[in-house]
Amino acid sequence: MKKFLSIVVASAMVAATLAGCGGASASDSTAETTENSASTEAAEGGASAEGATFKIGGIGPVTGGAAVYGQAVKNAAQLAVDEINAAGGINGAQIEFNFQDDEHDAEKAVNAYNTLKDWNMQMLLGTVTSTPCVAVVEKSHEDNMFQLTPSGSAVESIQYDNAFRVCFSDPNQGKASAQYIGENKVAEKIAVIYNSSDVYSSGIYQTFAAEAANQGLDIVSAEAFTEDSKTDFSVQLQKAKDAGAELVFLPIYYTEASIILGQADKMGYAPMFFGCDGLDGILAVEDFDTSLAEGVMLLTPFAADAQDELTQNFVKAYQEAYGDIPNQFAADAYDGIYAIKAAAEKAGITPDMSASDICDAMKAAMTEITVDGLTGAGMTWGADGEPNKAPKAVKITNGAYAAM
C-alpha cells in the first residue's frame, strides 16, 4: 500500500513537473511558430505588393542575472523599429525584429543566433553582454553577417570587420573612468573590486590601472572575485577600508554591486562608489534598498533626465510603451537601430540581397555615416568598429540617475 502510494506521489510529481516544463515550452514554441508563420505570410503578402522586409535579429539576456539589460535593449529596439516602420521603413522596406533570450550565457547566445539564422535573419543587433558577444561574433564572422552590438564592450566582442558597436569598449571605459576621477579630483586613494573571471570586468580594470598611474591616482587595493564566490565581499571591503580608500571603483555588473553596497553599509564603511555602464540597472534590482546606492557615480553615455529634445521624446515614448524609465542600454539599442537605418540607406541595400552581400555593403557604409543619437551627438565609426563620442558621468540622487 505504502509502495503504491509512493509510486502515485512520484508519478504525480514527475507529471506535474513535466507538465510545467512541457506546457511552457510548448506554448512558447507555438507562439513562435504562429508569430513566424504570421510574419512569413506578411512578408510574402508584402513581397507581392511592395517588396520584402528587412529581417533584423536581436540577442540578449531577457532573464537571468543581467535581465535588466536584455529587456531594455529589446524594448528600445522594438520602439525604434516601430518608429521607422511608421515613417516608411528603410529604403521603402519595412523591418521585422525578432529578439531571442541568451540569459547572459555564451552557449545559449550561439543557440539563439542559430535560431535567428533559421528565421533568415539578415542583420544582427546584439548581443547585449560581452561574454556571449565574443562567442557570437565568431559565428557571425564565419557567416559574414552584419553585426552591431549595442553594449558588448569587450575588445574581442567586435574583433572582426563585420562587427561594430554603439557603446564604449572596455579599455575606453577604464581609461575614461580614470581620467574622469583624475581630472575632476574626485578622489586620490582608490580601491578596486573586480571580477577576474569576466572579460568585461578584468578588461576595464587593466586599462583603469594603467591610466590611473598617468593621472596620479593611487590604487591602494585591488581585489578580485570569481563567478563561484560572488556573494561574500567582506574581505575585499575590509582591505579597501584598511588601505584608507576614499573611493571604491566597481567595474562590475549591478547584481554583485548591490551586494557590495549592502555589505559595505553593514560594516559601517561609506566611501564613494564609482562604476561603469555595468552598474546601470542597480536601481531596478528587485527588493533592493535604493537608499544604499545614493551617491553612486557611474560613467555612462546616457542620462534619462537630459534636457535635449531627442532624449526627452525617447524617454516619453519609452515610458508610455513600457512604464519604466529607460537606462543606457535602451539608449544604445535605440541608437543602434537608427545607425543600421543610416548605414542601410547609405549603402542602398534591399531586402532581397543575401545576408553576406548586405554585410559587405553595410561595413563600408558604417564608416561613412554620422549619427546624432541619444548616447552622443555626431557619432562616427572607424573600420575597427569602435564609435567616436564623448563619455558622460551620472550620479544616483534621490533614487534616480542625474547628470553630473
Next chain:
Amino acid sequence: MSFISYLINGVSLGSVYAIIALGYTMVYGIAKMLNFAHGDVIMVGGYVVFVLVSGMGLPPILGVLVSMVVCTVLGITIEKVAYKPLRMAASPLAVLITAIGVSYLLQNIALLLFGANTKSFTSVVTIPAVVLADGKLTISGETIVTIAACIVIMIGLTLFINLTKAGQAMLAVSEDKGAAQLMGINVNGTIALTFAIGSALAAVAGVLLCSTYPSLTPYTGAMPGIKAFVAAVFGGIGSIPGAMIGGILLGVIEILGKAYISSQMADAIVFAVLIVVLLVKPTGILGKEIQEKV
C-alpha cells in the same frame, strides 16, 4: 584589528557551512548516502522566507518557522519518493544519481516559479551591528546571530542524540542497520526523522546565508552545498562534531586565504586543503577508521 575582523567573518561563514554540513553528515551516517539535493533545500528555504516576509509582509520569525516546516516536509517527501524505493533494491550509485536528479529538479522548479532574476533578500535579522575599538571593528547583527544559531544547534543536536530514545535509535541505525532492526527499531522512521532534521536545519542555513549575503537565485544553494559537503568530508563524514569543526575551519580558511594569499584563489585554496587533509587522514579529522570484517 583587521585580522580579528577576518576571523569573525570566517567563523560566521563557517557556521553556515557547518549547519549545512550537519544535514549531509547525518544523512550519510544513517542512510549511507550522499544527499546532493541538500544544497537546494537551502535555496527552497530562502525562497519561502522571501515570499512570506518580503512578499506577504509576515513577521520574520514566523517566516523562518514556516520555512522550516516547508523544508521538513520537502525533505521527508524527497526521501519517501526518490530515495527510499531505491535504497533496498538498487546499488548505492543509483541513489546518488537520483540525488543529483532531485537537485536539478528543485533548481529548475525554482527557475520556473521565480525566474532567473536575482532577488535582493531583505535580512531577517534586526539586531544592530556592534561597533568596537572606535569603529575599527564592526560585527554585523547577522554575524552574531549566525554564530549563536550554530552553537545552539550544535548543543541541541548533541543533547538530542545522547539523551532521547529517537537519538539513540539514530546512533544504533548508523552503527548497524540490520542489528538495529532486529532490536525493534523502526529503521525507515529513523531515516525519515534524520531527513526531517537535516532539512529543517537547511532552512535555517538558507535564511542565515541569504541574510548575510543578500541575494537569492535558483542556484544560491549549489556552491554552499558543495562547500558544506567538503566540510563534512573534511571533518569526517558521519560525525556530527566533525561537521561543525570542518565547517568552521573551512570558512576560516576561505576568508583568511582570500585576505592574505589571493582573493581570486579562495576556492582553489579551500579545495587544495581538502586534498591535503584527505591524503594525510583519509577519514577526515574526526572520522573513525572502520575495519571491514570478513
